[in-house]
Amino acid sequence: MTPPSPSPPSLDPARLPRHVAIIMDGNGRWARQRGYPRVRGHAAGAESARAIIREARRLGIGYLTLYAFSEENWQRPAREIRTLMALLKRYLRQELREMQENGIAFNAIGNLARLPADVQEELRRTREATQGGTGMVLTLALSYGGRSEILQALQALAREVQAGRLTPEEIDAARFAGALYTAGLPDPDLLIRTSGEYRLSNFLLWQSAYTELYFTDTYWPDFREAEFHRALRDYQRRDRRFGLTQEQVKSGALARMQGAPPR
């Protein structure tokens, strides 16, 4: 496995976000602007995903989560959904070798049972074949909705209570987080949304409580390394306090609260 390469000089490698989450938006508008069919925008978007995954790995970012298909996206025209699914399957096949060579552990979150059987199978194979990767965890959110994720966690915990294996008082934030699709992933430090929309659109609602948000007008197919660096530089200028005062953060209270050094 290749070690992370140096950051561009303007980035502080010690203060990179541990987990970056991205809402990849604007493929359709990018295509329309050029007189192309929407699906061509998705194909160009897949190229951006490839570039950003590679760059995140190169920089040494530990976790990258991409919102590739929301629960609401099921309402799109059947032809567009079919193309997106085919694109995803092809992408996973094409990228497997590079993921393995670069120590990328692949993961998928969402209501995966709703995906076509062949896509589910490809996801399972990719996950298994990359399981040992220690360089970066790449998570694709597919058929994903934050509210549904919270509801299914709630139902799972309620079943535990009903069965007498858990008391309501034992349900704390850590246990709740452990029942979400993202169990085992740290909360995102930075969430990027492209295409000039300023909302979360049902993405990682619980997990984003203290996440830094970065919005750009750039459409996803045009979001490449330089713009990614801009988002990371912006993040590095933020003052993260998690509800504490600046003095408390300086005195190390945040590190004690989180059991880890402040990031």
Ligand code: FPP
């Ligand atoms: C949003 O653009 C994008 C999507 C719904 C799909 C995202 C998929 C990709 C980037 C390609 C596949 C990704 C991988 C990792 C293989 P939009 O269609 O909502 O754009 P619009 O808002 O301009 O219409």
